[in-house]
Amino acid sequence: MTAVPTSFYLVLSALIFVIGAVGVLVRRNALIIFMCVELMMNAVNLTLIALADRFGRLDGQIFVFMVMAVAAAEVAVGLAIVMALVHHRDTTNVDEINLLKG
Amino acid sequence: MLDYAWLIFVPPLAALLVNAFFGRRLGKPAAGYLGAVAVGLSFLVALGIFFGLLGLPAEERSHTVTLWSWIHIGNFRPDFALLLDPLSSLMALVVTGVGFLIHVYSVEYMKLDDEHHQLDARRYARYFVFLNFFIVAMLILVLANNLVLLYLGWEGVGLASYLLIGFWFHKPSAADAGKKAFLVNRVGDFGMAVAIMLIFAAVGAQAGSLAFTDLYRVIQQSAPLLAGVASTVTLLLLLAATGKSAQIPLWVWLPDAMEGPTPVSALIHAATMVTAGVYMTVRMSPLFELAGNTLTWVAWVGALTALMAATIALTKTDLKRILAYSTISQLGYMFLGVGVGGYVAAMFHLTTHAFFKALLFLAAGSVMHALHGELDINKMGGLRAKLPTTYRTFLIGAAALAGFPLLSGFFSKDAILVATFEHHAYLLYAIGLVTALLTAVYSFKMVFVPFWGQPRDRKLFDHAHESPALMTLPLWVLAALSVVGGLVNLPFVATLEHWLEKLVALGPVGKPEHPALAVELALLAVSALVALGGIWLAYRAYVQQPDLAVRIRERIKPLHTLAANGYYFDWAYNKLVEGLWAFSRFLAGAVDQQSIDAAVNGLARAFGWLGSRTSRLETGLVSLYALSLFVGLVVVLGYFLATAIIGR
Amino acid sequence: MQLVLFFVLALLAVAGAVGVVLSKNAVYSALALLLNFAVLAVFYIMLNAQFLGVVQVIVYAGAIVVLFLFVIMLIGGQLAPDALTAGSRRPARVVALIAGLVALAGLAYGLVSGALAPQTGQVQGSGSVQAIGRVLFTDYLLPFELASVLLLVAMIGAVVLARKPTKS
Numbered sequence: 073m074t075a076v077p078t079s080f081y082l083v084l085s086a087l088i089f090v091i092g093a094v095g096v097l098v099r100r101n102a103l104i105i106f107m108c109v110e111l112m113m114n115a116v117n118l119t120l121i122a123l124a125d126r127f128g129r130l131d132g133q134i135f136v137f138m139v140m141a142v143a144a145a146e147v148a149v150g151l152a153i154v155m156a157l158v159h160h161r162d163t164t165n166v167d168e169i170n171l172l173k174g
Numbered sequence: 175m176l177d178y179a180w181l182i183f184v185p186p187l188a189a190l191l192v193n194a195f196f197g198r199r200l201g202k203p204a205a206g207y208l209g210a211v212a213v214g215l216s217f218l219v220a221l222g223i224f225f226g227l228l229g230l231p232a233e234e235r236s237h238t239v240t241l242w243s244w245i246h247i248g249n250f251r252p253d254f255a256l257l258l259d260p261l262s263s264l265m266a267l268v269v270t271g272v273g274f275l276i277h278v279y280s281v282e283y284m285k286l287d288d289e290h291h292q293l294d295a296r297r298y299a300r301y302f303v304f305l306n307f308f309i310v311a312m313l314i315l316v317l318a319n320n321l322v323l324l325y326l327g328w329e330g331v332g333l334a335s336y337l338l339i340g341f342w343f344h345k346p347s348a349a350d351a352g353k354k355a356f357l358v359n360r361v362g363d364f365g366m367a368v369a370i371m372l373i374f375a376a377v378g379a380q381a382g383s384l385a386f387t388d389l390y391r392v393i394q395q396s397a398p399l400l401a402g403v404a405s406t407v408t409l410l411l412l413l414a415a416t417g418k419s420a421q422i423p424l425w426v427w428l429p430d431a432m433e434g435p436t437p438v439s440a441l442i443h444a445a446t447m448v449t450a451g452v453y454m455t456v457r458m459s460p461l462f463e464l465a466g467n468t469l470t471w472v473a474w475v476g477a478l479t480a481l482m483a484a485t486i487a488l489t490k491t492d493l494k495r496i497l498a499y500s501t502i503s504q505l506g507y508m509f510l511g512v513g514v515g516g517y518v519a520a521m522f523h524l525t526t527h528a529f530f531k532a533l534l535f536l537a538a539g540s541v542m543h544a545l546h547g548e549l550d551i552n553k554m555g556g557l558r559a560k561l562p563t564t565y566r567t568f569l570i571g572a573a574a575l576a577g578f579p580l581l582s583g584f585f586s587k588d589a590i591l592v593a594t595f596e597h598h599a600y601l602l603y604a605i606g607l608v609t610a611l612l613t614a615v616y617s618f619k620m621v622f623v624p625f626w627g628q629p630r631d632r633k634l635f636d637h638a639h640e641s642p643a644l645m646t647l648p649l650w651v652l653a654a655l656s657v658v659g660g661l662v663n664l665p666f667v668a669t670l671e672h673w674l675e676k677l678v679a680l681g682p683v684g685k686p687e688h689p690a691l692a693v694e695l696a697l698l699a700v701s702a703l704v705a706l707g708g709i710w711l712a713y714r715a716y717v718q719q720p721d722l723a724v725r726i727r728e729r730i731k732p733l734h735t736l737a738a739n740g741y742y743f744d745w746a747y748n749k750l751v752e753g754l755w756a757f758s759r760f761l762a763g764a765v766d767q768q769s770i771d772a773a774v775n776g777l778a779r780a781f782g783w784l785g786s787r788t789s790r791l792e793t794g795l796v797s798l799y800a801l802s803l804f805v806g807l808v809v810v811l812g813y814f815l816a817t818a819i820i821g822r
Numbered sequence: 823m824q825l826v827l828f829f830v831l832a833l834l835a836v837a838g839a840v841g842v843v844l845s846k847n848a849v850y851s852a853l854a855l856l857l858n859f860a861v862l863a864v865f866y867i868m869l870n871a872q873f874l875g876v877v878q879v880i881v882y883a884g885a886i887v888v889l890f891l892f893v894i895m896l897i898g899g900q901l902a903p904d905a906l907t908a909g910s911r912r913p914a915r916v917v918a919l920i921a922g923l924v925a926l927a928g929l930a931y932g933l934v935s936g937a938l939a940p941q942t943g944q945v946q947g948s949g950s951v952q953a954i955g956r957v958l959f960t961d962y963l964l965p966f967e968l969a970s971v972l973l974l975v976a977m978i979g980a981v982v983l984a985r986k987p988t989k990s
Binding site for chain 1: 845921977983
């Protein structure tokens with residue numbers, strides 16, 4: 073059974089990361105942007121685990137554990153913000169949230 | 175005893191301080207008495223200096239009194255020191271003596287203002303503050319032992335002149351006249367400053383104190399040091415002298431200066447300040463002799479000025495204006511004297527001129543006092559009946575001015591003409607003689623028109639009254655001096671010459687040899703004839719046949735216009751100033767506003783524009799910010815990648 | 823064999839990712855995300871991170887996606903369509919795409935040329951529960967505790983943020 077080369081995982085992870093990044097930049101719906109961010113974080117997780125496996129240490133996995141915890145917290149708070157924003161502005165279009173304009 | 179010479183400054187200084195702070199409380203005439211007495215005391219000190227010097231043998235009559243070390247920067251160390259020698263003591267006597275008489279006169283005269291109302295006590299006291307200040311500055315000038323201290327006095331009298339000319343400051347003409355005097359003098363002062371700097375540059379090592387005695391020594395022992403700059407320096411000094419002594423080209427301020435109170439005109443613009451230029455040239459005569467050519471310039475400037483001013487005086491009808499132009503003319507004589515090496519003659523004339531010109535001005539003031547400020551001689555007439563004392567003293571003064579035989583002016587003017595003759599400058603002699611004729615004519619025009627004949631303005635005539643004693647007494651004293659002043663330096667007795675000879679016989683020109691007895695007498699006779707001839711001409715023109723003057727004027731109309739307009743000097747200067755203003759406006763507009771301001775403002779605007787453009791980036795769109803971040807990240811990534819590849 | 827599996831799963835993962843980005847409907851996006859998470863979980867297991875694979879399913883697929891769906895439903899599916907072809911931000915999109923491609927190329931190149939030889943890792947321990955637990959409660963105790971505090975704070979924050987503003 074030939075093992076999958078680590079670099080394959082890394083390239084895949086890079087691909088998913090870039091897809092997520094482009095999504096963040098291109099989409100205007102706040103929720104979808106959020107989802108793309110999650111995508112990016114997962115790609116990073118994949119990288120970490122792949123490398124942890126490659127080097128035979130568990131540190132990468134612990135890192136991923138923390139990332140997951142943080143991601144969970146972030147999603148909770150972030151969605152709360154989005155909800156508040158929608159209550160306030162009645163739109164999820166990030167282009168219309170431009171109070172910083174100047 | 176001479177070491178106490180500094181006391182000469184104390185009374186006027188003290189008086190001016192007291193009058194400055196307590197003048198109003200002192201009131202009139204106490205403030206005036208204080209000022210006058212102060213100058214009187216200074217005169218006594220001047221006498222003391224004179225007798226002190228007299229007691230010394232002739233070779234040693236040069237005593238320096240150092241009051242304190244003034245400036246000390248490397249080689250440059252002029253001290254606040256006094257040089258007591260025959261020349262400076264003579265000047266000190268004239269300044270304090272005539273000054274005292276004029277102060278006394280002022281006590282009474284200045285009780286009224288220019289509109290013949292009572293002058294308020296504060297202004298009255300202020301007048302004496304300025305006048306005393308002038309005395310102090312003038313004494314510093316004449317007693318200074320070095321060029322820098324002289325310059326201090328020089329500037330000081332300029333300031334006093336400005337303050338006093340513009341004393342009736344509410345009159346725009348007076349204020350302008352003060353400004354004009356100051357500004358025109360500034361041109362000359364600039365020349366003087368540069369000259370001093372050049373001298374210091376040349377001989378700073380040898381004579382860093384710029385003391386006259388040191389400079390004389392340098393000239394005698396190592397002349398080449400100064401020979402290079404001598405021409406430039408002396409020309410600059412001449413420029414300064416023309417400013418202070420109202421010669422061509424800087425004379426235009428003096429006629430306007432008549433806006434000031436009449437005693438001021440007498441003291442500053444006749445007897446003393448305007449003579450500063452003459453004094454300075456005589457003081458620096460060794461340097462002038464070293465330069466050689468400059469003395470010719472001096473003589474010609476003097477002669478031409480004398481002639482020009484005399485012609486202008488003939489066309490004027492304002493009593494003080496005639497006297498002003500006369501002063502310019504007589505100062506020209508003094509310059510002429512200096513230019514031909516007749517230093518003694520020049521100083522002689524300076525002294526006698528101080529007597530009779532001050533007398534004439536004060537007498538004119540007396541006339542003004544009687545006629546409530548009227549100065550137009552065409553409105554006067556027959557005043558000798560109403561103002562006998564004024565008339566008699568004025569007559570004496572005019573006669574002295576005209577060179578009536580045996581009066582002081584006769585001898586002093588003749589001395590200058592003799593010097594010219596000895597110097598073989600026959601053309602200058604001729605100019606001097608013609609000017610003497612004209613002088614006699616306008617002098618007696620001033621006698622005949624206001625004082626003889628019928629009154630032309632009845633109302634003025636009826637109100638006229640003679641002046642009080644405080645004014646007439648100085649008139650008599652000056653009249654007496656105008657008569658006997660000639661004794662100071664009679665031909666062949668030459669007292670003044672002996673007094674001054676050690677001082678001025680330093681250069682190659684030296685003192686001219688005395689002509690033979692016959693020549694001297696002949697020249698004296700010629701001068702007498704000219705004077706008498708001028709008086710007779712005036713009599714014909716202004717008493718016998720009044721229309722003669724008119725006919726002559728018609729005949730020489732263009733010449734008359736030229737003279738009456740002051741040879742268009744003022745017009746030319748006005749054009750120059752206007753040109754400068756136009757240039758200045760151009761600079762303000764094109765250079766300052768349009769170029770510099772535009773550049774600065776333009777820069778500011780450019781930044782504003784840049785800012786408004788870049789603020790477009792602040793869209794408030796977070797997605798845009800994220801995009802920028804990402805692009806930046808890619809760039810950095812690309813950079814590292816690139817270096818890695820290249821490194822391989 | 824594993825390679826084949828890898829490629830198939832990789833394809834699915836990428837499909838899911840693309841689906842997230844390109845969907846017009848937010849719900850479809852969420853579901854695509856779910857697919858991606860699931861595939862990733864499989865990958866984790868393949869990489870000897872069994873514990874994490876399970877946690878991935880529970881936390882990510884089970885909680886986070888559900889949360890997303892809740893919010894989408896709450897806000898309403900009639901979200902304004904922001905079709906990728908909408909013109910107003912065309913330049914930005916183009917730039918983003920190009921930048922993304924460049925990034926991908928660079929990353930890929932970098933990663934591949936990093937010469938990481940395939941190796942079956944000798945395990946310090948596999949990513950089993952016991953192994954993770956051992957390490958978690960010894961070497962990484964502090965981060966663990968901090969993570970719990972973080973979760974507490976996030977919970978409070980979420981509650982606070984979601985309140986209606988009080989009229990005062």
